[in-house]
Amino acid sequence: MITQTHFLVLSAALFMLGIIGVMxxxxxxxxxxxxxxxxxxxxINLIAFSRQLGDVTGQVFAVFVICVAAAEAAVGxxxxxxxxxNKETINIDEMNLMRW
Amino acid sequence: MADQVVxxxxxxxxxxxxxxxxxxxxxxxxxxxxVADFLCVAALYVVLQAQFLAVIQVMVYAGxxxxxxxxxxxxxNLKRPPEAHSDPHRLGKLGLVMGLAVFVELGAIGAYxxxxxxxxxxxxxxxxxxxxxxxxxxxxxxxxxxxxxxxLVAMIGAIVLAKRxx
Numbered sequence: 001m002i003t004q005t006h007f008l009v010l011s012a013a014l015f016m017l018g019i020i021g022v023m024x025x026x027x028x029x030x031x032x033x034x035x036x037x038x039x040x041x042x043x044i045n046l047i048a049f050s051r052q053l054g055d056v057t058g059q060v061f062a063v064f065v066i067c068v069a070a071a072e073a074a075v076g077x078x079x080x081x082x083x084x085x086n087k088e089t090i091n092i093d094e095m096n097l098m099r100w
Numbered sequence: 101m102a103d104q105v106v107x108x109x110x111x112x113x114x115x116x117x118x119x120x121x122x123x124x125x126x127x128x129x130x131x132x133x134x135v136a137d138f139l140c141v142a143a144l145y146v147v148l149q150a151q152f153l154a155v156i157q158v159m160v161y162a163g164x165x166x167x168x169x170x171x172x173x174x175x176x177n178l179k180r181p182p183e184a185h186s187d188p189h190r191l192g193k194l195g196l197v198m199g200l201a202v203f204v205e206l207g208a209i210g211a212y213x214x215x216x217x218x219x220x221x222x223x224x225x226x227x228x229x230x231x232x233x234x235x236x237x238x239x240x241x242x243x244x245x246x247x248x249x250x251x252l253v254a255m256i257g258a259i260v261l262a263k264r265x266x
Contacts, residue, residue, distance in 0.1 A: 001104070002103055002104055002107045003213065004213075005209065005210070005212075005213025005214075006107060006111075006213075007148070008209050008213065009206065009209055009210055009213070010111045010114065010115070012202075012205065012206040012209055013115055013206065014114060014115065014118055015202075016199070016202050016203065016206060017115065017118040017119060017122060018118070018122075019198075019199065019202060020122060020199065021121065021122035023195040023198075023199065024122070024195075025122060027127060029127055029130075029169065029172060029173060029176075030121075030122065030127060030130055032169075033121055033130060033131070033134050033169065034121070034122055036134065036161070036165065037118050037121065037122075037134075037137070040137075040138070040141050040161075043141070043153070043157075044141065044144065047145055047148045047150045047153060048148060050148075050150065050224070051148050051149055051150070051224060054224055056224065056228075056231045056232050056235050057235060057239075059150050059152070059153055059228075059232050059235075060232060060235045060236055060239075060240050062150070062153055063153070063156065063232070063236070064243060064247055066156060066157070066160055066161070067247045067250065067251060068247075068250070069161075069165065070160060070164065070165060070251065070254070071250050071251055071253075071254030072254075073165045073168055073169070074168065074254045074255065074257075074258040075254050075257050075258055075261065077168055077169070077172045077258070077262075078257065078258040078259075078260075078261030078262040079261055080172060080176070081172060081175065081176070081261070081262045082261045082262065084175075084176045085264070090176055093190070
């Protein structure tokens with residue numbers, strides 16, 4: 001029997017993998033992709049609760065999350081391109097232009 | 101029984117592809133694993149009776165966002181590997197502690213679900229697109245319009261950021 005808990009554990013595990021990706025990788029593109037994984041985990045959670053409660057509100061919020069993810073990907077990749085043009089690297093440890 | 105098999109297959113695929121995304125050496129391979137991961141998540145949405153979201157997932161994520169990633173991966177032509185330089189000030193221990201905290205949280209969810217099983221859940225009505233559309237255009241009309249403004253701002257921002265300066 002597939003209960004709500006199965007989806008919650010799957011979503012938490014996917015979110016954790018995203019966190020591990022953000023924490024351990026130094027390639028900014030892979031860090032952005034890990035963030036997409038985390039947003040997907042949130043969407044799974046929202047849709048699982050939407051089914052549990054028999055209400056489409058969770059799905060509406062998942063649509064908004066996808067919209068924000070698209071905006072975040074566009075702006076984040078634009079920042080990466082602008083940074084690459086200046087410093088010829090996409091290593092996050094070398095992104096310290098604004099460090100005091 | 102059938103839904104159990106489907107769930108476990110897709111859950112294993114989702115987690116396996118996610119591990120491959122964050123461990124792949126080549127960035128292009130990482131992007132391709134990300135596409136597979138998004139498609140498996142879309143299949144899981146169908147299991148969860150969210151057919152409209154599954155279509156949106158395939159079109160926006162697997163079709164749009166990932167192509168954007170591929171373009172950027174091919175535009176940045178790296179002379180040295182991106183992981184070559186490591187900052188000595190990285191807080192590895194703090195990251196480990198926070199990761200363990202999330203792991204404990206995951207265990208707590210599992211233990212709670214094992215002690216007190218939640219029900220299988222209700223069922224949504226069959227006309228999924230109609231329901232989502234009605235909720236979007238009545239109860240959530242203002243957030244819907246704000247989201248369109250957000251997308252416009254993101255589009256202009258991305259163009260301005262990526263534009264070459266004269």
